[in-house]
Amino acid sequence: MESIEAALHAPFPPSRQNAEPLGETLVERDQFVTWLRAVAPYIHAFRGKTFVVGVGGEMIAAGMLEALVQDLSLLNAIGMRIVVVHGSRPQVVEQLRLRGVEDHYVRGLRVTDAIALECAKEAAGEIRLDIEAAFSQGLPNTPMAHSTVRVISGNFVTARPVGIVDGVDHLHTGVARKIDAQSIRFALQSGAIVLVSPLGFSPTGEAFNLGMEDVAAATAIAIDADKLVFVTEVPGVPGADDQVLGEVSEADATRILAAGELDCDTECYLRQALRACEGGVARAHIIPFQINGSVLLELFRHDGVGTMVVEETLEALREATIDDLGGILAIIRPLEEDGTLVPREHTQLEREIESFSVIEHDGVIFGCASLRVLAPEQTGEMYCLAVSGGAQTQGDGERLLRHIEQRARAAGLTRLYVLTTRTMHWFLKRGFRQGTPDDLPASRRDSYDWRRRSQVLIKVL
Template sequence: MDTRFPFVDWFRNSSPYINAHRGRTFVVLIEGEAMANGRGDQLTQDLALLQTLGVRVVVVYGIRPQVNQALEEAGIVPQRHAGRWVADADIMRCVERVAAEQRLWLEARLSLGLPNTPMHGVEVTVVSGNLVMAKPLGVRNGIDYDRSGEVRRVRSQAIESLLDRGALVALPPLGFSSTGEVFDLNASDVAQHAAIALKADKLILLGEADGLHDVSGQLQRQLTPAEAEPLLRDAEPGSELARHLSAACEAARHGVGRTHLLSWHDHDALLGELFTRDGVGTMITQHRYEQLRPAELSDVAGLLELLRPLEERGMLIERSRERLEHQIDDYIVIDRDGMIVGCAALHPFPEAQMGELACVAVHVDYRGGSRGALLLAEVERRARRQGLNALFALTTHTAHWFFEHGFGLAAIDALPPLKRDAYNHARKSKILRKPLA
């Protein structure tokens, strides 16, 4: 149905995610390039919106380009090794000044409340402090990195207490030591350790790229850490890609549910990733976002919703809730983040050593990929495990899809006796058969 206000449908569809995200902890890294290129206002408004919707937000902000500019203005040329600079006393003065300026800017933006701004009526309390403890990199390969450091630990209990009181926590790329020193840190390293220490539900990394791409340039929607490792090995040391991939893989391996790689160039990236089913970037997770699995009784409502349009068009025979519940062990489903987007059933006829491939369906928004073939392959594996030597299917609309996947036309006599007796001659379904080698 058409609507005069397209955002209303988007808002309705986002409601499951609003409910799912409430009370969750998100660690968001915003690289300094985003602020330097005028994207700070929009991003802080999005962070405030997340806070308003009940998300527990920790924001880590980078300052790399701002520090580079300050060093250039001061005539300081830093020594760089393996993507890090040697943070001597002169450099640290610039780093500390810029970090303080960026924190004040962030606090000011999150305090904005003029009537003609998206922040009107929103009060966000921003808290920062000595929440990250650090240690020096020391001497590596003959190079003394001085006050360039790495994270020793994150004071997770202190941050949790602040989040419980409704604060938004801001972490600069700085760490403090028990000897009273301040160390320069990688912002992505801070974000990674914070996400792990807080057992965050999400780590969100906003950088230059809109995600990870395969050799053909296609955006990779989801990868496991193992699948992302080759890209990390090929990345230039110290590059943003290397830093973000390392943080994402480590976070995933240490219990962070999902890490999202997004581009700050895209004004809709943050909200689009969090409040739509398919998102806009790349997600790295130990757990598959889309998985093929056996159906469960709790899937029946999703199956009914998936099948109803196909039944109304006459492509499938109608299946009642009671029938689906009774036969649920015969079904497999493709679960995409809680939504059933595909299904198929194997109804065995062991006396004839055959199985019926039935109810093959893929949601209209997810066709054109390989999901149908994936369902068929799993049904064939199931059939072989049950000792069946052939599959058959009845169809009125999709015979060519079956032909393309190894089925051939068969006569009614090829059906098992029970199925032959139940055949609906008025429907005139084509009978297709595929031997299982």
């Protein structure tokens, strides 16, 4: 195999030595460079961070393992510390089928008898070998070329039996009791990817069959991971209109679970994602494996592809009431005076108060944004996005933007417009594209202020 040094010093193939690109346009070259640069901030932000990736056995059964391994190797190469926890549900079912044994569930939880435990061990062993093999690839002309990923697995999980539930003994079905965080951290520090199977052992040496979701959440909490990502057979958590919710807070997640309307799999992922956030993991993602590169899309793009559960902070993001008017004015008046925001009459703000969302901390408002529906075009305009001086650059501007986008989607709007004179780049970085006043819907174009000459930014929702 070609060494890295050889690859670095090899001459470019003849076509690459030409100043004129062959088979690609200059625009495509530019797009590539722009794209790579756009990813740079995420690479800086994620380097040295710890991610736990929970991979359902369904993804492996669907033949998507190699693509995921390539993406995880890339993340590992750019300095992220990765723990992979794999599932094995369909593989255990298949093993049982081959032995002509019925699968036995009580309230969605498998009862693992001696035969089922054998099947779980066999399935886990096979999957572990498949994953190790996939990480060991290094063929030239593949994303794995020059990768030297070490995979470390071990007896990291101590388990206890689920025991007797509703009169049924679940035998060798267990739950994670303790995770050997120190050994996992040690392995991660050495640059290896840690692989954890959904099996645990009791101090008496007994093996237990565990849920991947349980082990992944317990591991993420134990090692104080920055993120937990479930790569799953479900698209994410559906909202009222059946569209996948991009972001839910812990409080939202608790409400959704209490409503009891989710299908069994989504409920299980959301419950464990919430548990992880409550245990101190900043973000837990539920993303579909069916989308090619879903892990990369979720991590490196502002919009992502699934649902992200965010750790609750002391701040509350909520819809405004008339009592918040004073707090909103305190934030926006200085910005109106220096020309950043368009001056608005007190009475106008009072009339429009219900279109505002605010961020409050200990009774003080320190961020706001408003959504105006531009009927009849079924589009919306966000205005008055502002975070008070001392509280800026902590992600609250972005939280408000995401919230307004969610409100707009929930209202069935298809586009979001923003008019700004000084904050264009902030919006461009967050998925907006630059337009012109002509792109505004007719109902808004007429009131465009040509003296102010604000930039028009557009986001398709």
